[in-house]
Amino acid sequence: MxxxxxxxxxxxxxxxxxxxxxxxxxxxxxxxxxxxxxxxxxxxxxxxxxxxxxxxxxxxxxxxxxxxxxxxxxxxxxxxxxxxxxxxxxxxxxxxFTQHYNSYRLVTQARNESVIKTELTVIKNLELEERERFKNRFIQNFSHELRNPLTSIMAITDLLQDTKLDVEQSQMMRFLKDSNSNLKLLLEDILSMSMIDSGRLTIIPKMFDLVDFLELLKFTYQAKAKEKGLSFIASWDGDIPDILEGDRLRLFQVLTNLLDNALKYTEKGTVTLNVKLNQKRANRVSLRFQVKDTGIGISPEDFPVIFEIFKQLNSNNQSAGNGLGLAIA
Amino acid sequence: MLKSKKIVVLGHFGVGKTSLIRRFVTDTFSDNYKVTIGVHITKKVVVISPDNTISMILWDLEGTDDIASIRKAYLLGTHGVVFVFDIARPSTFQHLNDDLKIVSAKIPNTPLLVVGNKIDLVDANELKTTLVENSILVDFLTSAKTGDAVNDLFANLASQLANDA
CATH class of the missing domain: 3.30.450.20 (PAS domain)
Structure with a gap:
């Protein structure tokens, strides 16, 4: 019943x-x-x-x-x-079976949405990768193609400098050489950025003398700072190791980008480079490189964007560069 | 004379079958994807000529990536087929020619239109390349969102069916 x-x-x-x-x-x-x-x-x-x-x-x-x-x-x-x-x-x-099928619909809806979303994400990623590959290929080819004529221009400029020049011509020659150097640095930065972007930048560790390296930076940037009426102080802890294994070239590139940037935006006062030993374990060492300046500074709201490519906070500044330096750093 | 014609709309899930029908029947569109389970049936009366009117009974079948798994019972008495793929999602047309063979075997001797939907999502050059690279012979390229070619598609099928006995 x-x-x-x-x-x-x-x-x-x-x-x-x-x-x-x-x-x-x-x-x-x-x-x-x-x-x-x-x-x-x-x-x-x-x-x-x-x-x-x-x-x-x-x-x-x-x-x-x-x-x-x-x-x-x-x-x-x-x-x-x-x-x-x-x-x-x-x-x-x-x-x-309305109730039963409505429950089934929810499951199917979630499953289909997930499958479609995954597929569209894969397609989008492939497109982005392809675009990125094209961009990097273009930049690399472009930089290489520009390097050859630039090398010739630099060589001819050097030859020209050895000829008899009057005062005005010598002045023009200095501008020409500066412009050549800037263009060469810009091309190298573009190439580096493109290699970093495409994951092809290789860090090549080699033995080098860190203290010699810092002395060189100190000498170079004291001269550069003096030209601008600034002072440059480089200091490092006494317990940092003399000899290190690492990529000296890349360390140089990062620090010079930071120091150039500091000099560029400082009109009065001092630029400081300080190196500290963070920690040392077995045969590995962690160092802290700190660059300080008495320039205009960066407001906290700009912190998230300062390492973006081609981003310049003071684009109207006459001494502004290409916007790649901090991105590379 | 009013003739009833059953049309099944087939294809993988998420290709826009329901949206095409909705655009044709009510001239509306929604961006929200709502999955179809089983079958939804709607109808639109189409006047071909003053003495030739057909009632298009549109069977909007649940999308599946395995066309062979469509139940035969849904296809009984079918007069026309619309096979839809999404031009922006390769998985919906990568095996299109195989899918069409399966459909033709299940519903032989029935008018079949192949429709690439969502053309609003791709540019014209990309569209051409996709069709050529995948050897797709398409009858209509539509956008349920903008309404492009939707009425043409169903009008074409209606004309074919109206001429059938």
Whole structure:
């Protein structure tokens, strides 16, 4: 008895039987799910039933269709339907699985969205990589192509300098040499940036004398600072190792970029380079290089962008460079 | 005379089948992707000529990346097929010719239109390259978003079906 009640509750209340004649007119319906008037055309109930005409004509005796959406006056039903050819018409047995299919829809929605999102991300990444490759190839070729004529110009400039020049010509020669050097540095920076971007920059560790290296920087930048009426102080801890294994060239590139930048934006006062020993473990050492200046400084809100490529905070500054220095550093 | 014609709209999921039908039937579009499960059926009456009107019963089938798995019962009594792929997602057209062979085998001797949808997402040159590189013979290039060629597509199919007995 109890099972009968459950059957009534969970099965019978979700299943409707409709019998239609061969022209699609409703002969009988138990109206469990929705009202279908006897004598009305089932074809007019919903476009789905309009397709039943073809089933009358087909050879199939029994057809099962799952997950059919019917939007009716009573609401939305998602049904499984069994269509049976009987004497004089069709018997339609409709099971309402709206709740079940709505849960399934959520799972499918999440799965499909995830698959599509992944696919579009992969496509986007491939496009970006291709663009990046093209850009890097272009920059590398471009830089190489420019280097050759520049080398010739520099060589000819050197030859020209050894000829007899008057005061005005000597002055022009100095400008020419400065411009050549700047252009050469710019090309090297562009090439370095492109190699860093494409992951092709190789760090080449070699033994070098760190103290000699710092002495060289001190000598060079004291001269540069003096030219601008500034002072330059270089100091380092006594316990930093003399001999290190590392990429001296890249360390030089990073520090000169930072120091040039400090000199560029300091009109009065001092630029300082300080090197400290952070820690030493086994045969590895961690050093802290600090560059300070008494220039205009950087406001905290600009911190996130200062290492961006071609980003210059003071683009109207006459001494502004190419915007690559800090990005490389 | 009003003739009912069943049209099934097939293709991988997320290619815009539901959006194409919605654009054709109600001239609306939504950017929100809502998955279709099972089948949604809508209808639009199309007047071909004063004495030739057809009722297009559009069966919007759940998208699948395995076209062979589509249940035969959904395809019974089909008069026309629209096969849709997404021009911006290669996985939906990489095996297009194989998919079309499966469809033709399941629903033989039935008019079939091949539709590349979402043309608003790619530029014209990219579109041409994609079609040539993948040896795709397409009947219509559409955008459910902008409405480009959507009515033309269904009007073409309606004309073909109206001429059938």
């Amino acid at each position: 109890m099972l009968e009640q459950y059957r009534e509750l969970y099965i019978n209340k979700n299943t409707q039987f409709i019998f239609v004649d061969q022209k699609g007119f409703v002969q009988e319906s138990d109206q469990v799910l929705f009202d279908v008037k006897s004598g009305s055309s089932i074809f007019e109930l919903h476009p789905f039933f309009e397709s039943l005409g073809a089933i009358f004509e087909g050879p199939e005796e029994e057809i099962d269709l799952n997950c059919v959406h019917l939007s009716l006056q009573e609401g939305l039903f998602i049904i499984d339907i069994k269509i049976l050819k009987k004497q004089g018409g069709l018997l339609l047995i409709i099971h309402d």
